[in-house]
Amino acid sequence: MTQATLTNVQTVPPLAKSVIEVRDLTVAYNESPVLWDLDLDIEPGKATAIVGPNGAGKSTLLKAILGLVPIAAGATRVYGAHLDTVRNRVAYIPQRGTVDWDFPTTALDVVTMGRYGRIGWFRRPGKADRAIAEECLAKVGMSGFAKRQISQLSGGQQQRVFLARALAQEADLYLMDEPFVGVDAVTERAIVELLHAVRDAGNTVVAVHHDLESVPAYFDNVVLLNVRLVAAGPVASVFTEENLRRTYHAPANPIGADGTTTTVRAGSEMAPVKAMLR
Amino acid sequence: MTPLAQLSLDITWDATLRNVILGSMILGLTSGVLGTFAVLRRQSLIGDALAHAALPGICIMFMITGTRSSELLLLGGALSGLVGTLVLLAVTRWSFVKQETALGLVLSVFFGFGILLLTRIQHSGNSAQSGLDRFIFGQAATILPRDVAVMGIVAAVAIGVVILLFKELKVVTFDPAFAASIGMRPDLLGVVLAGLLVLAVMIGLQTVGVILMVSLLIAPAVAARQWTTSLAGMVILSGIFGMASGVAGSVISSLVDRLPTGPMIVIAASIIVIFSLLLAPQRGVLATYRVRRSRARRFRAELALTDHHGVSRT
16 A cells, blocks of 8 residues: 555655665654654755645654654664764754743853753863854854843744754754744844855755745755655755645545545645645 | 840750751752752642652551651652652553643542541551641651751752752753753653652651642742743752741741741742742833833834824824
8 A cells, every 4th residue: 555655756866875864764643643654865965854734744753863752663864873873963953932931041051052962961061162152152143142031032033042052063964843933034044044054064954844935945955745755855856846736735644543545634735835836 | 135136045045946947948948949940840730749649658657667757757758759740640641631630630639548547547546646747737846856967968969969960950941852862861850850859848748748848849939030040040049048938937937926837938938939029120020010111101102203293103
């Protein structure tokens, strides 16, 4: 049954060695799987967008790669190894809305948290760590806000602080969950510039992304996801009308509760696609 | 002689009062420090369930050993408190019952069972029975020098762990997903914090009792949050507020006849909370009100100005 669908899936032939390898990955929080039998390779040195409708498993894919959710079947590898051995090469930016921004701390302190992984258990961040944190805060244009309470920052500024924290990790791979949600236009442009700078320095960027229109301008590669992988590869060849339709039309769950295949998403979920294709 | 002079004399001469004040200070400090994390992690009510769940353990320990020693009884309390917490977590995780419902369930079932055991003990005619009910509302006067020493050691361990793991506790409390991604262990640190919370509650049972204990976890932390902009500041200030409540409560109850110490400590902490909620410079009710009013006044002035110039506002 899965075989028929898989023949339609386009995947990139692994040109260079993949930064992330996902093999037969299935993740389920309850009865219905969030990710189903996923095979995926992320190309090094590129900015890749993960695109798909709500509930397609985009965030879950990042979390599965990071080992933050239990995997029902399959495996993921980062830089050809188990994540534990390469953690310092990976920076993760969770969705901004997942933390309590009323937490008593300053922008600089949050950025310093980016150093914690390298500092290791029990030890305190030192002068060098603080200097790096200040530098990273400057890179996102937030130097003047170092001592500011994070609750007093705008949504865009909070997102920049998260980005600075990721930069402070001095990683090679950046996994971002919806970095553009709820930010102003100025911040969006700043984030894109930074994202491209990070990529041009030879790093790999993978971002869950919502806005279909900006995909070609912001990203090199795209992963079209709706529980199953629909297509993955260079934007030019993969980001097509046909593939988008299949991504946003595909059944949300491969197997419904009654064992039959159901088509759940259409209508409103298709609106962004239709707007794009006009 | 003024009451204060009398008091300083009392503290010098009266070993009981000295124990009470010292014990209340240690209690306030520990619960203030650990309450900060409980409040920030939105788990303060777990402390409440834990405290109530300690009562049956205290009673069972007494029934088995017949001891009156606080350490043993509190050990029993700690064990059943832990069982209660585990039941709470298990119910939340494995059933469709929501956490606040499970909290109420565990709290009332364990406390009810504790009261049942306590009543049986009190009617059993055992001469050593008297004093077990001190764990319900607390009875600071029963604190012995030995108890103070035990409290001190437990507090030192708890605060030592917080200092040692401060960076880890901070990042796990603020952003658990990120913390896990850099190799921290949110689950493990959650267990450590729960264990420390058990210690804090055990320190408090003899002084303020199972019912009021939770307020000492919440009140100093809530008050401290109003005044500070860093986690370290909040932890320190919360500890100081807790200590101040402990000292104020025990001193006042010793000055005035027939004023119980535990509830007095809780009232002292509550007064600090009210004061902080109202008057804190940035987060206080008055400050927010003043900012909002001046902003509204400014907007009205600007609007009046545009009206005056005949600019349409529609």
